[in-house]
């Protein structure tokens with residue numbers, strides 16, 4: 001951490017800051033310039049709050065140099081994390097994985113129809129919500145355990161892994177036998193109790209970025225899961241809330257290379273929630289792959305006009321097939337191939 005003192009800071013103020021930093025466990029290196037004194041604090045602590053120093057008399061600016069997360073940071077595993085599954089599929093390696101399926105599991109007929117279509121087009125992971133975080137309590141809330149059973153059955157039938165959203169701690173044990181990846185939704189990115197519990201399970205977790213979360217906050221949430229011993233965390237950019245109204249959210253494509261620089265964890269993009277409009281999904285999925293995403297998560301429905309949730313952003317099966325074809329052309333251009 002670097003503490004720049006104000007031009008007029010007096011010796012007592014400088015000394016007070018040095019003492020505070022020493023108390024916090026830092027070694028302090030002082031540089032006295034012609035106008036200003038700069039203190040460089042070196043140490044392994046990363047649980048400090050820079051504001052504690054910013055509010056001290058005589059302090060002009062404080063800059064944190066090291067990241068506040070350890071396990072999620074690049075230096076923990078510079079070679080990168082590859083999340084591997086028993087069927088040989090891997091997320092974070094050379095191959096790009098497509099996860100697709102309906103927003104919600106609505107019925108056996110719906111799920112099996114969509115699964116057959118996305119599997120045929122080349123998706124490797126079946127998505128579908130059994131527990132739905134809906135903005136309105138009057139909207140469809142999901143089929144619960146019945147939905148999980150259908151997901152497992154459809155996944156097995158069409159040779160796909162299964163991902164579904166977990167909304168609360170009590171659902172973890174219930175979901176374990178049915179799913180291959182736990183999805184933590186945007187609304188729960190900072191549900192720290194849930195994250196801690198997911199740190200205890202030995203199944204991968206796909207952690208979505210919150211609608212108003214910074215990339216640093218996303219990485220700190222990953223740190224919660226990893227600090228419990230579960231290192232199989234996959235991050236996901238799903239759009240953030242901005243002032244733009246043409247889209248439901250603004251898909252922050254730049255988060256993909258940023259996360260790849262800061263972290264060793266695989267990075268995914270969800271262009272469906274990221275845009276909220278069907279016609280914007282394919283262009284943003286293509287952009288995400290071009291930007292280096294390790295996987296994409298796409299909503300597809302056989303009859304989106306009658307979907308119980310997120311119909312307007314769900315692709316028709318033919319659109320998904322076309323997108324897969326396009327992704328197969330883009331992947332080699334960025335040194336990857338499709339799983």
Ligand code: PEP
Nearest residue numbers: 103185186187208238273
């Ligand atoms: C979903 O994947 O259907 C979902 C609810 O996502 P998010 O948490 O990104 O809104």
Ligand code: MN
Nearest residue numbers: 103299309310
């Ligand atoms: Mn959805």
